[in-house]
Amino acid sequence: MATITLQDIRKKYGSDVAIEGINLDIRDGEFVTLVGPSGCGKSTTIEMIAGLTKPTSGTVSIGERDVTALPPKDRGIAMVFQNIALFPHKNVYDNISFGLQLRNFDKAEMDRRVEDAANTVQLSGMLDRMPSEMSGGQRQRVAIARAIVREPDVFLMDEPLANLDAELRVHMRTQLQRIHNKLDTTIVYVTHDQAQAMTMSDRIAVLNDGELQQIDPPLVCYHEPANRFVAGFIGSPAMNFISGEITTDGFRSDSGHGDVEFDPAAIGVQAGQDVTLGVRPEHVIPVDEAVGDVTDTIETYTDVIEPMGDEIFVYLVTSKGETVDMEDPSASGQILMNVGPGTDVAENQELSVVFDKTNLHLFDAETEEALAHGLSEPVRVDTSVDTSADSEVSSDDD
Template identity: 65%
Template sequence: MARVTLDNVTKRYDDVVAVDDMNVEIEDGEFICLVGPSGCGKSTTMETIAGLTKPTEGTITVGETDVTNLPPKDRGVSMVFQNIALFPHMDVYENVSFGLRLRKYDKDEIDRRVEQAAEIVQLEGMLDREPTELSGGQQQRVAIARAIVREPAVFLMDEPLANLDAKLRVHMRTELQRLHKQLDTTIIYVTHDQAEAMTMSDRIAVINAGELQQIAPPLTCYNEPANRFVAGFIGSPSMNFVEGELTETGLVTDHFDLEFDVDGLDLETGSEVTMGVRPEDIYPAATAESLSSSSAVIDATTDVLEPMGDEIFVYLSLEDSQTATMTTEEASSASNQLLMSVDPDSTIEEDERVSVVLDRSKIHLFETRSGDALVHGIEDVTTAARGEATDRRAHAEIDSGGRSE
């Protein structure tokens, strides 16, 4: 195991900045995912760690060693690529042992390491097979075993499951988690699939346009996103966003208002603020009794329903006129649309006028221009005010000797 530290790492290609001042510290034995959209710089970041690309600025440390200028073979890392890249003319044993044979390891040591790796990735009895005789998942296991036999301090995995079918990807995610527990080593994993990042990692490093947006445990990124980009990228379907203007009593949008205490936001009245709420935190008003704090009722019209088996995605139009059918991502980001998730036994239908409420404890506010998060969950000022009014009325009745009718 080894700690990996990126200190002000920057990579430029002429006038293009692929990685911009990256600062990350990965602990011994940690499983961390670098996640972000295509072209965001996550693979370039991994390549600088592997030594395949030299950073323009900054330093990279593995353990106590500055490896910034060391060749890949001397860094104590081993990499698994998206392209499995097995030698087709070699059997499994020869593929797995190839790196060890290049380094002139003793045959007994090679046999020991290959057999141990084969047991870890469950390839016993397959060492004499050709790659063409293996399934996609088995070929990926061979590539992982090839990395294991080097006994590296750090495993680097660049989207190793991207070329597998959906069912096999789910299975291999579980296998990689078991592998991490068994080897108890540091794993840095690159993916654009947030499901992989959420389910496998100890922490997620969310990257956009070469810049680190947030590094935190998966549920922290989900429940307390650092900015609007993280909020929109983490979670499927994406978070709904509605832009509005800050007033003395809350937020005013084109379609509904939210009341809350604005004193702690440190923003002037009239500032542009974006509200974010996830589909599962929007409820039909008739079924929202269990919410401890709900928004005022919002009137909408159902547009499209998408039954998913365990839930139904409901596209809500906040205008009287229907809009054209949108994709999940488009609907969740449109200012006149909300995407709501309901139970599969819901009787809601298309083109139906509905009333919905938002769970105020799950509403996020972002500064519109910078995208920075302002607050996660808004105080229910209205409910508090009602409670105070009720208490005052009760005390007044007691003091006057009156009774409630």
């Protein structure tokens, strides 16, 4: 167990900057997920923690030790790779015990540890098999056993579930959480799948273009995204964005649809400011279902409807027959709504909707930084915001 500290890490490949000065403090025993789109530098970051890649500048510390110049084998880490990377010429026992053999463990101790690790990942009885005789999920479990058998200070996982099928991925996700609970080791986990990030981590570090966007607990990233990128990346389906400006009595969208009334002064924004309004699909509510003081209704037409079973995705357009710009659907007036399974919707109908004002987000159009979260009663509480925000949503949904 150990803390990990990245101080002003930079990485350049030739003249391309892959990592732009990242500072990261990971606490002892914490499960931190690095998440971001392809090419955002998350894999490079974890490789620098592992020592497989040397940072151009900055320091990496594990525990109290500065390990920037140490080779991977001296850092007290273990790693699970996306492509699993079992040694195909060794059987499961030799794969798991490879690190122990290199450290000259005695046979009895090695047997005991391998047995323990194999039990943890439910692989006992398969120690004689070759990797080629195993399924994808079994191989991934061998890789995890190989990592835990050495009882490292830090676990690094680089998209370990990416090559598994959907069912197995969900199963392994819970397995990994159990292992984390059991071992209580510091884990750094890399994924591009925000669902994995949300479900497993203590904190999520969102990266984009080699820069750290936000590091916070999953629900804080969800409810109080630091900027427009985090807002769009965390949450599925993605947040709707409507560009417009602040007027003296609220938000006026450029397209004329999606205006919201509020007092700008109360949430600390100024009239005349160009902003982007963010609203999650589940916070778009049909007027019929809304309760309380319904204002700012938006007249829309339903376009495509995607029933998912437990919820329905409804694509709304603000005028009939409008072509939707695929690159930026929100700009051309498309709004995605997420409603409960019992909702009565059909394609090509008129539908009035409202936004749940307690869950709207405002972003500066230029810097894309978040200006405010929740427009009717701007709550700015730290972590405790999750529960209060959730309960308000449900009351509105009824």
